[in-house]
Amino acid sequence: MSKRFIMHKSKDFLRKIVEEDLKSGKYKEVVTRFPPEPNGFPHIGHAKSISLNFGIAREYGGRCHLRMDDTNPTTEDTQYVEAIKDAVKWLGFEWDGPVRYTSDYFAKLYDYAAELIKMQKAYVDSLSEDEIREYRGTVTQPGRRSKYADRSVEENLDLFERMKNGEFQDGAHVLRAKIDMASPNMKMRDPLLYRIRHAHHFRAGDAWAIYPMYDFAHCLSDYIEGVTHSLCTLEFENNREIYDWVIETLQLKPPRPYQYEFARLNINYTVMSKRKLLELVEKGVVSGWDDPRLPTIAGYKRRGYTPESILNFCEMIGVAKANSVVDVSQLEYAIRDDLNKKVPRVMCVLDPLKITIENYEGYEEIDASYYPHDVPKEGSRKLPFSKEIYIDREDFMENPEKGYFRLTPEQPVRLKHAYIIRCKEVVKDADGNIVEIKAEYYPESKSGSDTSGIKVKSAIQWVEATSARKIEVRLYDRLFKNEAPQGIEDINPDSLKVIKDALVEPAVIEEKADERFQFERVGYFYADPVDYTDEAPVFNKIVALKDSWAKKKKAPETTAKAAPKKVHTEGETAPMSEAEQVLFDRYTKELKLNSEVANTLARDQKLSSFFEEALRSYHESVTVANIVTNEVARELKNKEISALQFQPGQIAELAKMVDEETISTKIAKQVFEEMSKSGEDPAKIVEAKGLVQISDPDVIVPIIDEIIAKNPDNVAKYRNGNTRLLGFFVGQVLKNTGGKANPKVVNELVTKALSS
């Protein structure tokens, strides 16, 4: 069993949220959804989302819906719906219930919009598109509200209905939410809810003249379906505020869904955007949406990737919120790892070089297992053998370089599953090209019954000349030559190499042990599902085998890669105002605060006034200042002083307990947590929880001894100079005492105990 299964896999942030929500009873069951817009072919980025949404539902015994987000009739089409359904199924998931469509909810959505109008939270705006843009303002300047924003409920309702009935031209009116034209979040500046679109919808037909916008439709569709966790990518972070606004404003009955965002998938040497993918297809750079070089699901499928490998890949890379670019080698690893334990090994010669074994007469069939010793699968085929065979041109070198293990004029080699041969003569044509090798074999060296005693460095693949089948092999390489390709200009000209006359052993075509094979020593290949016929077989290269020989040969080039040194520029802090300066001076001079603490306090009006207040009840200022600067500051980040649970006087009390060493600073943090939740007096909290610190060595020393006895390895490491481990021992003692041991004392005692 490999390490991967033993390893404890820590949960990603989304799974933690789901677990927490289930535990707290916020929801009885988790419901997720995969909500693509059917306007393009799904790619591996979608696979990540599919794996997440369906995966979470499966793991936590919930449901996952498949919903087509079809609110824009001009871009969407049923062919994409089919492609998306195929992708989900291919990856091995089943959606709960039927495929859902946002367009199924158009009527309900319309009613919700009317509701908003009645609440005076939405209005019909008749500004032109340009005016709307202009009125919206910019990121630094607030927008202005439209003069139509004050229309009466009746007028709005009437207009909205007539919009629906198709009485107006496209663009004549829109429905907007009435929120805040000055919001720092641009998305909240009276976002559009509906637009007029006299267009044929691939499902709804011509029933509607108005279509809801994403921000209005998505949250409500989630709500309608009972979705609990609405997972989307990072670029929707700004939209979350509207998501919540719509649901809250409509006062929908709980439970309601919440949106969470994660980073979308990027892979180097790959483009993922619909636009760029489309360009490649339309300009004929690739053969279609299922071109094996494309990161589309259809492409991977045609290339021969397995769904398991893609799912494993998604799991391996994890989910987080940092924009990142995954190394394509991680994907390649996933497919190799999967295929290695699954597919039969066969022999294929890409670039045939004829070998005539002069001392062999006749014909035989060699029994050869499809699987190597380390793959626990059964199965074998017959390998024809005669005096004429082909090996790969790469496996012979007349003037071998150092470290070359294969056939040379001096070096024998084993024909995999068969005999050891030796080169006798190199036959060349008029131009000096090698056209044939005359060789001899060692009769007693047959695989499995070798008594020759000859040592060879390598066993190579080969095919028998008369029985070998000619196949077409399509060798795919990465589509782009740049790590971060921009577009067509970065295309790798060698991304597809077609070999028309490769030779493969007959069993591959005749027995069909599988659709995927490992061509020994070359890579994994897949019978092309479109172009393959038994008469003209076509194989796609899925991925090469790792090749440490090729790497070694290439190695010398890759020396000059200067480590990019991080240049760091230091910005300037804004100067203090006069009043702040006065405070700062007083704090540093009179109260002897260090300049950093004084600085933080002086610059923050809320903090300093809280501090001043606390000072009134306790003049020993440094601890108070520290607690205010470091702990209270956190609470005050998004809050006013009046919203605080605790009073300045209570903080003073807390500081006093620390100064008197009743409690440690560690405990003080814990007490503070409690205070900020309950507003309870610190003394009461300490008493109720028995948090008074333990400083008595007679209590602490036995605990230390016990821990030292239990961790001989770490003791040795520590004594060997790893003094960082002091923290480990102190931590253990504190854990043992419920955090109550006086850490300063523990520190001293541990140090002493360990050095004795």
Place this chain on the structure above:
RNA sequence: UGGGGUAUGGCCAAAUGGUAAGGCAUCUGGUUUUGGUCCAGUGUAUUGGGGGUUCGAGUCCCUCUACCCCAUCCA
């Protein structure tokens, strides 16, 4: 520039204030009739920088920097 995010070895990515996990990649051995697999080993990681609080900071506070997203009647 307003707002919202993000920053941990080459690439992903973990870590209730207490020994900086794991995977990929790399390199080195061992096994091997695949230069594959497998096994073992391999990294002084300034946890973006600087300061502060603390016995102890990747984690708390302040500050700076870099990158991403938002001004479609797209999603």
